[in-house]
Amino acid sequence: MPLRGTHILVGVTGGIAAYKVGYFVRELVRAGAQVRVVMTEAAARFVTPLTFSSLSKHPVAMDLWASDQASGARLTARHIDLATWADLLVIAPASANTIAKIAHGRSDNLLTVVTLACPRPVILAPAMDADMYLNSATQRNLALLQERGYHIMPPATGDLASGLKGPGRLPEVEQLMAFVERIIAGAQQDLKRLRLLVTAGPTYEAIDPVRFIGNRSSGKMGFAIANAAAQRGATVTLVAGPTHLETPRNVRRIDVESTEEMKRAVLKEARRATAVIMAAAVADYRPVRPAPQKIKKRKGEVPALTLRQTPDILATLGKQKRGKVLVGFALETENGRAHAREKLVEKNLDLIVLNSLATHPGVFGSDTNRVTFIGRRGNAEELPELPKFDVANRLLDRVHTLLKRR
Secondary structure: OOOOOOEEEEEEOOOOOHHHHHHHHHHHHHOOOEEEEEEOOOHHHOOOHHHHHHHHOOOOEOOOOOOEOOOOEOOOOHHHHHHHHOOEEEEEEEOHHHHHHHHOOOOOOHHHHHHHHOOOOEEEEEOOOHHHHHOHHHHHHHHHHHHOOOEEOOOEEEEOOOOOEEEEEOOOHHHHHHHHHHHHHOOOOOOOOOEEEEEEOEOOEEOOOOOEEOOOOOOHHHHHHHHHHHHOOOEEEEEEOOOOOOOOOOOEEEEOOOHHHHHHHHHHHHOOOOEEEEOOEOOOEEEOOOOOOOOOOOOOOOOOOOEEEOOOHHHHHHHOOOOOEEEEEEEEOOOHHHHHHHHHHHOOOOEEEEEEOOOOOOOOOOOEEOEEEEEOOOOEEEOOOEEHHHHHHHHHHHHHHHHHHO
């Protein structure tokens, strides 16, 4: 029973699907979880607080300003008491209004205040009419929250209360339970003593003040690793190349642009790190002499571009490991395993993660990945295509094992 003894805080917002959450709370309790419920005023128009207090065996919290002697929460810091009590916060149904509030930092009721204060994983299960769910504003808010490290459970498709058909139904209780079990399994506080340094995204090498040499990396894999590690209790520093991704919750971020800037930041931060995961797609070459002004296009002329190698950050770290666990990434288009093993030995890595464009051509910018872990003894573990957050947790499991052996 993976939920036995866990503290699950359930947030209920206004929507016809609120009735399903009663069954969900009942199943959480049956699974051995301790459950408390926070409701919005709108939610109480659909289901009474008495229903949830009866099912959870705890008083329902609704009013930010009400005293709560029964639950022992302090009036002046009630939201902190609830937020720090929880191992996981599940908001179901998550209305478009509440999603928008959380995405933009508005906290005008107890649930949104608790959500902003909660340091642990947060799941949002959107449920609303299809047009509301598919509206570009709602989709942008959900994308924003996902980038920040919130877990979004996609709604089911089918008949809606409006009489329409489409996406917007709250998933069935069995699906909610499976999703919760998956997230809680990846959020155990087993990395509390880990100081992790992660790199992500591309690096840009200037040709002139306007143009650069770069690559297609979105940074999503590195950000997923930082997010997953923070949720497992690690102290995480993320050195990020140019990317538009939001910083994951509880992660310290350092932005860089060039390989030289990344090298300086990484070598400085690596001194205090227990483990380093180099997921960034660092540019291998840079112009010898970047033009001080924009190179003008002139008819019949094609400027020559002389390149030189950029600093090898991974190799430098491999020479200075001093007991750290060092993980590298390899993106290959052919002979992937052979090239990855060669890189592992050459750079003195403990583990390398192979991305192959041959098996996963849509890896750039995707929310999923298909990788192979290769260890120092040459042993390889090929994973199926998984969400990058799940890949990140599988990788962190490996790092945790390596640290325990040392």
